[in-house]
Amino acid sequence: MTNGKPALLEEHPASISLAQSVARLQGLEAGLLYPSTLHLFWDLFQSLGRRPVAVFIDREAYPIAGWGAKWLNGQRIPVMTFSHGDHRGLKGRIKASGRMPVIITDGWCTHCESVMPIRQYLEILSPHKGLLVMDDTQALGILGQGPTPDLPYGRGGGGTLRWLGLQAENVIIGSSLAKGFGTPLAVLAGSHPRIAKVKKDSLTRQHCSPPDHASVMAGHRALLINQKYGHRCRERLLSNVQFFRSKLGPYGILDSNTTFPLQKLGGMPGPLAQQLQLELDKAGIRIFLVAGAREQVHPAFLIRADHRFEDLAHACRITSRHLNCLNHY
Structure with a gap:
């Protein structure tokens, strides 16, 4: 089930390849595997806390991402909420912050039952070299590229970015595999430099047990089923x-x-x-x-x-x- 060593000391090749496979499915370069989104977002935000950032959380975003971000308050980093999906009101607040902005949002919102304004968020962040942090748990395994009226989910199951046809360097995605893929794991995905930075700064990979091998194998099987029969x-x-x-x-x-x-x-x-x-x-x-x-x-x-x-x-x-x-x- 486990070798008893944290991922920092020894990470099983199957864990590495699973994270990479999920990242590629989402259209991103690199991934890190975690036991849960709680571990994932804790690592992400303690890594982001080493920079002068300002964090803006959609007030309807899934709570676990917000829990991770609130740790930043203790580091004297501003963490603010904004009205649900309000990209217009957010633009001025980001400009006034004078810091690198980080927007936290879900990909698919279960409250308003629609995809969030991801394209607009990315456009707002671009002049400030900001970062979009997206929890895509709901959409991963369901939504994919090329949606049509007859096939509204699209193809592939790669999630919100694929469904919107977007490619972006300034986005990082945290997703549980428990919904669409039925596996108790989570993957953080983004560009090579961003994922490498989180990996270097990680505390949970140093102090917590890694994902168990049975779950990792179940994750590989879920992706294989998705590839063949998804x-x-x-x-x-x-x-x-x-x-x-x-x-x-x-x-x-x-x-x-x-x-x-x-x-x-x-x-x-x-x-x-x-x-x-x-x-x-x-x-x-x-x-x-x-x-x-x-x-x-x-x-x-x-x-x-x-x-x-x-x-x-x-x-x-x-x-x-x-x-x-x-x-x-």
């Missing part, structure tokens, strides 16, 4: 999402028109959402609850490629029945 899996996933939407759509209870596998119902009071979650759990259907605006809560379903149509139809029947019983819709 397109077929994503076609099946899209078909499942469309089927799910066709069953619940007529009730007018879906939150948006997205075909992303995270499907949310419209917002409702928290107690009502919790009651629906409880009733679905009794029927063997696991959902989760997503906080929305104005204290509303969205029951959410995560659709997978291996779901059967009959499973999805059953979930939709139970959902519509209980919502009718609860007199919400």
Whole structure:
């Protein structure tokens, strides 16, 4: 499972090659493998903290990246939030900071169910030689290059940059493999110089255990499956999402028109959402609850490629029945 040595002393060649493979899949030069995104972002931000930077965090960004960035506050480095996706308001704040700007954002936002304005962020950062830090966990393995109306996920599963058709030197991506690839690992990817700098400054690679070998082998297998059968899996996933939407759509209870596998119902009071979650759990259907605006809560379903149509139809029947019983819709 492990040789008991931190990655700084000895890193298994399979770990190195897995990180490189994920980086190339995302269209980037180099990668580092971590046990989790928490390890990853801790290393990244303690490395960035050695420079005079100003950090700007989207207030809706996934919390783990923000936890890493908040360590910088103790180093007297300014860490500020900005309104969700507000690239226009961010431009002036970056110029006024007088430091190298670092923007932290997700690639795909589960709140607004869309890709964030990555292109605009990169344009804002370019004159200041700034850095975009992106958590692309949601999109990796799902989105890829060349999306079309018939194939909205695109091809390859390389994530947000691939989906947008972007190439950039001033971006670094942290992604968990646990969502799209079902493997409890994370990869930090970027240019050769940036990844080499993080590797040199790393504390977790010095003091923490490296990823276990079983997980590394599972990661390699996941990438092999993606290479051979990923397109077929994503076609099946899209078909499942469309089927799910066709069953619940007529009730007018879906939150948006997205075909992303995270499907949310419209917002409702928290107690009502919790009651629906409880009733679905009794029927063997696991959902989760997503906080929305104005204290509303969205029951959410995560659709997978291996779901059967009959499973999805059953979930939709139970959902519509209980919502009718609860007199919400």
